[in-house]
Amino acid sequence: MKLEPLGDSAAVATLGSGIDEGTMAAVLEFTQTVLGAAKPGIIDVVPAYATVTVFYDPLHFPSGSADSFDAVSRFLQSCSSRPTNAPFHSDSRITELPVYYGGDHGPDMAVVAEHCGMSAEDVAALHASGDYLVYAIGFTPGFPYLGGLPKALQTPRRDTPRARVPAGSVGIGGVQTGVYSVESPGGWQIIGRTPVRLFRPLERQAALLRPGDKVRFRPISKAEFESWK
């Protein structure tokens, strides 16, 4: 584990270098340990791909000889050597997201189908065929960075990003796929839309998905999409 400061209010623990499920498992396990230890002065713990970033309040730690970054580093070192009883994958959740592929809500479906050399139906079927792992939540509130897009569906981003992509839009951006959680600008190819809201600020767990969750897409008809409203 490598520890380094991120400015004067955070420390980054790096647990790997690439995008892979093994590193993600270590990231989630370390996140659980840090959250479980509930050290005062720790404000936010942010897992993402290969890192866990721990935000702290420098004013919580006394000024003087021992610096607060050193104190947080020592705490994180102690967390990394602490054995955990429950590996994360035992409780990883699978969330099914219904998606209406193509049509008005998937304006780039034709582009993706042509790029991949398959029909729109095949793109939808392949996109919905496997489970995706949530590597991180960010970009916008509740936006899941998903890993596991089949190689055959990888399609470059749009040359010109759209100024507004509606919430629920399912997109492909290079090797990644994801769901726009709130309306925002975006450059991914939009192939469909889910009626499920991924971010609900008035709920206690505002983001529907958490890092470590699995996501599965289920194709639905236009009629079923409309009936969700």
Add this chain to the structure above:
Amino acid sequence: MEVAVIRSGMMTTVQDLGRKGHLSQGVPWGGAADSFAMRVANMLVGNPEDAAGLEVTLTGPELEFAEAAWIAVCGARFEGIPSWRPIRVEAGARVSFGKREQGCRACLAVAGGFDVPVVLGGKGTFLAGSFGGFEGRQLRDGDILRTIGASRELSGHWSLDERVLPRYSREPVIRVMPGTHAADFGESLYSGRFAVTARSNRMGTRLDGAKLIRPEAADLVSSAVAPGTIQVPPDGNPIVLMADAQTLGGYPRVAHVASVDMPLLAQLAPGDGVRFERTSVREAHAMAHASEHALALLHQGIAEKVRPA
């Protein structure tokens, strides 16, 4: 009490000191870009420091107060609005922000604070998420804000010793700690002036100056970023992340601004400029403690003169 928005100004939002604890859900801390100004504005009207106030940007609003109130405006200075001191507003009077004289963002506090719902632990507006503050958006002409009623008793004639304020300037020197990829960029961040561009907002202060080019541009795996992180996109123009910045970033990080200097950045308007100089994490912590100590003394002094009535 009701406060009517006669003119909303260019970008006026309800802000507080931010919402913590939701970064892993992609929700930034947010809050006033110049948290120093918001804290002092609240102190000056006898509020808790994290009461909801208004953040005014470049062009100020015109507000009509239904009842008499104490307000304070800190940060950017506007014609016709005394700064850094309590102001008595009579019932039915209008507070009209004139021409901007200095800075970019002013924080307006009213005794009692603005009455808006707490969303995810904060009262501030998060524009990209369309929640918090007043209906999750910037104010518009005709909006009616409510305040939490509170009367105050102020004693004597006094004003703030301006030596306690941050070193506000149109050309500040900002202290930064080297970031993960600092070595890739050599001395370019420290070699001269960067201009603040008009594309800057609550998410990022976008700079234009020497181009910061990485010799080997390898793709990075995204990880957490923070307000103050200086990211360098492929075009070489650095972006200093601000209060509403996204929580994850995939661009190289050349440096991070010391927390105590974030108010200086928040007050830069397009055309203003910055220079950067190095500090260390340890020094940044010492500066944070010193600044907090000064604010605590200020709070003590003000609390003797501003009391609940």
